[in-house]
Every structure is written in C-alpha cells, then in structure tokens.
Amino acid sequence: MSEHIVSIKIYLIIALALMVGTAVTVIAGKMDFPGPLNVIIALTIACIKATLVVLYFMHVRYSSKLIWLIFVSALFWMAILFTLTFSDYWTRSWLIK
C-alpha cells in the first residue's frame, strides 16, 4: 500500500469549507433558536469541520484500517468518559426525593 498524495485542489476546497463553516457557526450562534437547538447546531457544524480535517488534512480517508481503528477507539473511550460520569451526576438528585 503506497502513500496517497492529496491534490492541492482538495486541500483548498476543504479549507474553504472550513471557513464557510466558521462563518455559519457565528451567524447561527447569534440567532435565537428554540430550546437546545443553538448548541446542537454549533456542535453539528464543529463535528463536520473536525471530520473534514481528520479525513483530508490528516489523510485518514486514505490511511490503513489500523489508523481508522485507533481513531475510532479515541471516540469510543470519550463516549465511555461522558456516559459513565454523567450517569452519576445526572442521577444524584434522584436519591434526595
């Protein structure tokens, strides 16, 4: 498996998409959406931007399965960190009743 060289054109498109994403986040952040929609929109855009960086700038799209696995394992452990700790904090008030 030889090295894949990403073209300059793709790098420029990704950088442009990241800039547009930043502009959209700022504009959407100033608008008042109902409920938790503001934070959901902000995080969705951030996740899309991060995915673009990981896939193209960091070449994961063209990398071996092993690197994919390592990256996904990071997300998996993060999910454990958030779900287990929050399951504690969110349920503490249940006992007081």
Place this chain on the structure above:
Amino acid sequence: MAESLAIEHETHHPGLQHHFENMEQQREAGALGMWVFLVTEIMFFGGMFFAYTLYRSKYPLEFASASNHLDLTLGTVNTAVLILSSLTMALAVYSAQVGKRRNQIISLVITMVLGLTFLGIKAVEYYDKYRDHLIPGRLIPGNPFSPAGVHLLEGANPQKVEMFYWIYFAMTGMHAIHMIIGVGVLSVILYYSVRGRYGPEYHNPVEVSGLYWHFVDIIWIFLFPLLYLLGRHFEHS
C-alpha cells in the same frame, strides 16, 4: 519502486532505520505512533470538555453571561488564522511528498507565522481579561477575580461566573501550550527542510508534525463555539 531505489542509492535510503523493512513500513509506523499519541491527547482534552459540559449544565445563565464578555471578533479571526495555518501545513506535507523544497520551506514559515499570530491575538485577549479583573482566583497578586465587569443575564448568580473563567483559562491555556510546542516542533522541521533532508521518499517527520498541528486545530474548532458563542443568542432576546 524498491528496485529503482536500490539502483539510485546502491543500498537503502539513508533515512531508513535499520529495524524497518522498507520506507513504506517506516512511514506507516510513524503515522500510527502519532495517532496513538493523539488518542491520549483526545482523552486529556476530553476530561476538560467534560468539566465544561458539567458546569455549563449546572450554571447555564452564568456561563452565557461570562461567555458574552469574550471578544467574538478576535475569536473568529483566530479561528480563521488556525484554519489557514492548517491549510499551509497540509501544503508543506504535500510539497515534501512531491519534492518541492522551496514551497515546503515557504509553507512551513507561513504556518509558523500564522501560529504565532494566533498566540499574539490570544495574548491580547488574555490581557483584556487581566484588565477587567477576570483572571480567576487570586493568581495575579493585587488583582483578584471580580465579576463586576461582566454584564449578567437576568437570574444569573455573580458568584458562579468565576467557574467559566477557570474553565476558559484551563482549556485555552492548555491549547496555547500545545500551539507553542507545535511552533517549536515546526522550527526543528524547518531547520532540516532548509538542509534538504525531506523529499518524496522520506518525509515522516513533516507528516507526523502535520498530524499534531491539525489535531491542535481540531481542539480549537470545538473550543471556539463552546466558549465564544454559547450565550450570544441571549443578547437579542
């Protein structure tokens, strides 16, 4: 490929460490090692992101009030600066891959300049916080934290505003330290680029430093909306 290399150099490439079979294996192992390190970095920042999430859910109005005091313009400019620096970093790796040494050096220099620009803007922001007595706790002698300068949203408890600034300084400070390390790493890469060490066959160090640089960019991609934008929509209502 392997045969042409053998003819060119008689033995193997001088950049090949003896414990690797060939250049390709060495390159993949290097990238893999960096990715494992980045996983530990994700976990490291993950703890702080968790602290942020927890306290934001506990004190939403206080966090929104404190966040609105941050300079959104400087934050947005800094985001753009970092994205540009990631682009030039990617171009530096590309130039190494195709063997354009001049472009590689130029891209590296621009990346470092953009990185230092980010840190400069961050320093201006930190100075503004110092001036407004928003450095948390009593870290600065004679300038203890005071929430008086923060415009509080209705129902916000001024005593809880400080928590936002603890988290703000911990996260952006840790990010800035990573930027400083990144610029330091790139200065070493630049030194060896000028000496012509990297080319199409051997450029692991450029590639691996690029991975680190992009990772630091990703952290900022999350920090920016979470820290700077979380309360902006309250300003109009």
